Structure formats: C-alpha cells, structure tokens
Amino acid sequence: MVWTPLHAKIHRTIRSRHLFERNQRLLIAVSGGQDSLCLIKLLLDLQSKWGWDLGIAHCDHRWRSDSEANANHVENLAKTWGISFYLETANKPINSEAAARDWRYQVLSAIAQANNYQYIVTGHTKSDRAETLLYNLIRGTGADGLQALTWQRPVTTGIVLVRPLLEITRIQTEQFCQEFKLPIWEDSTNQNLQYARNRIRQELLPYLRDNFNPQVESALAQTAELLQAEVEYLEKAAQQLREKAMETGIGDEEDSLTLLSLRLNRRVLQKAPLALQRRVMRQVLQQILTDAPSFEHIEKLTALIIAPNRSQTDPFPGGAIAQVEGDWICFK
Numbered sequence: 348m349v350w351t352p353l354h355a356k357i358h359r360t361i362r363s364r365h366l367f368e369r370n371q372r373l374l375i376a377v378s379g380g381q382d383s384l385c386l387i388k389l390l391l392d393l394q395s396k397w398g399w400d401l402g403i404a405h406c407d408h409r410w411r412s413d414s415e416a417n418a419n420h421v422e423n424l425a426k427t428w429g430i431s432f433y434l435e436t437a438n439k440p441i442n443s444e445a446a447a448r449d450w451r452y453q454v455l456s457a458i459a460q461a462n463n464y465q466y467i468v469t470g471h472t473k474s475d476r477a478e479t480l481l482y483n484l485i486r487g488t489g490a491d492g493l494q495a496l497t498w499q500r501p502v503t504t505g506i507v508l509v510r511p512l513l514e515i516t517r518i519q520t521e522q523f524c525q526e527f528k529l530p531i532w533e534d535s536t537n538q539n540l541q542y543a544r545n546r547i548r549q550e551l552l553p554y555l556r557d558n559f560n561p562q563v564e565s566a567l568a569q570t571a572e573l574l575q576a577e578v579e580y581l582e583k584a585a586q587q588l589r590e591k592a593m594e595t596g597i598g599d600e601e602d603s604l605t606l607l608s609l610r611l612n613r614r615v616l617q618k619a620p621l622a623l624q625r626r627v628m629r630q631v632l633q634q635i636l637t638d639a640p641s642f643e644h645i646e647k648l649t650a651l652i653i654a655p656n657r658s659q660t661d662p663f664p665g666g667a668i669a670q671v672e673g674d675w676i677c678f679k
Contacts, residue, residue, distance in 0.1 A: 379532030585626030
C-alpha cells in the first residue's frame, strides 16, 4: 500500500477527533464520485490499522438515465474490494435537493440499523462545508446554520454520522483519485445550474476566489469550525437556562411535560443575554412545533419576556398560543 500525506492526515484526524473507535462496523455512503471514492479508498487502506468492518451503501435517486448503471458500477467496486454492498432505489424520482437529502439519511439509517453498523460515513469535504455555509447564509440563518456541516452527529440511537474529510478540499480528492486511478463516475446533475448548490460551486465560489480571496474555501470552512464550538457551548448554556426557568413551574412533572404544563419564569430569563433568551425560546418551540421554528416565531416568543401582563402571541403553527401570566409565560 502506498502511504500518502492524505492517508497520514486522515489517520491523525480520526485519532485526534475520536471520530471512530477500533473494530467497529462502518457503513460508507458511496455515490461513485471523486469524494466518496477518495473516502472509501482511504478507509480501506487504514482498515488494517483500525480493525474496521466496512460496508458500502449506494442511494439511487433515479434522477438520471444512467443512475442504474451508476449503481452497478459502485456494486462492482464493492465486489472488487470484497466488502458488503447495499443498494436502495427511490420508488419515484426525487427532484428536490432537500427531499433527496432527507431520503438519503433515512435510507442510510435504516441500512445501518438493519445490519448493525455503528457509523454512517460520508465524503463531505472542506469545499462542501464552505458551500453549505454560503448556501445557508444566503437563505438566512443563525450560527447554527452556518456551522451545519459538522464532524459528527447522532442520526438515531446507537448510530453516528461521521464526516472525516472536512479538512480536505475537492481539489485534493480529485488529485488522490487520479493518483490511484480510481474509476470516478461523473454525475451529470453536478453540472445542472438549476440547483442552487451547483451555482454556488461553479459560479459564486470561483468568483470569490478570483476577486476576493484565493483561499476562500479554507477561510469559510475555518469560520464553520469556529462556529461549531461556539454553538455547542451556547446550546448547552441555553439548555441549563431553560431548565432553570422551567423548574419552578413544572416541578416533578418534567418527565411527562405537556403543552398545558409548559411555562417559563420570565424573571429568570430577563437576567440572561438576548442570545441565550432566543436559544431557550427556540428549544421550547422545537418541543411544540412539528417543523423547525422560524426567526419570526422565536422573536415573538422572546418579546413576551418583557411584555406587559396578559400579553400573548398569535397562534403558532398547530394552534398553540403563549401568554404572559404575571412572572410566567404559559402555553395554551
């Protein structure tokens, strides 16, 4: 085996960030593109050092006429490498980026659960991290959205999603594939400028690179990395504040919290910085809304912290209303 600087870098990253344990089962999401082929090659080469049991999963969105041939190509690679292969094909073509992403993670989680894999591993790179930051910034988001592509996150009980290539650029994965003559399957949808992420990748980032900062991808990825640590800290602080604001109101009922028993002590919240007040309100709304709360939802609830007695919000999606009752914000 040829040991390259990229092998050494990924080996160090996995060890220093504690991304995987030894002798675990890893399910690798492989599309056939350069990033996922770089990922599987690196993990195969590191397998002897870590004792992993590797498997490949491929998701066929049925977007393209050659999607079945693409799936067969990845299956043949898995057979060549002597590792398990799992294929999931969409019942009908999925035409939305968001819907496709949700479907992929559902499928990967189901495969991992059914086959006792502890980790799902994807080939997201530093370039993807930069693109995600820009994509969410343009749509409007807070720090959470800007750091959304994290090193690891739980997807379901006992299964963790891991992204080991977040310090590697797309240029580096391409060079790695060329060096080892890996058979990349070119995805024609990556050229389709109908998709916002493709326009960011092919038009916006090159413009920023040429006119503002040649290292723009690294700069944006570094911002995401810094924000990730800050978001983790703020979320934990907000959770502690929320528990303190709720504890007098619900007493021993916390384990069986219902909408009618949910109330927040305004005096506790008034002492906190606005950033934590907003996070507390977002955490509360995540409990009672089926969809992610919007900025407007969070703001109108936060306003009740200093609003006059008997003030109330208009109904949130689903019909819930928050009302000021003395020192308390109550939900009805």
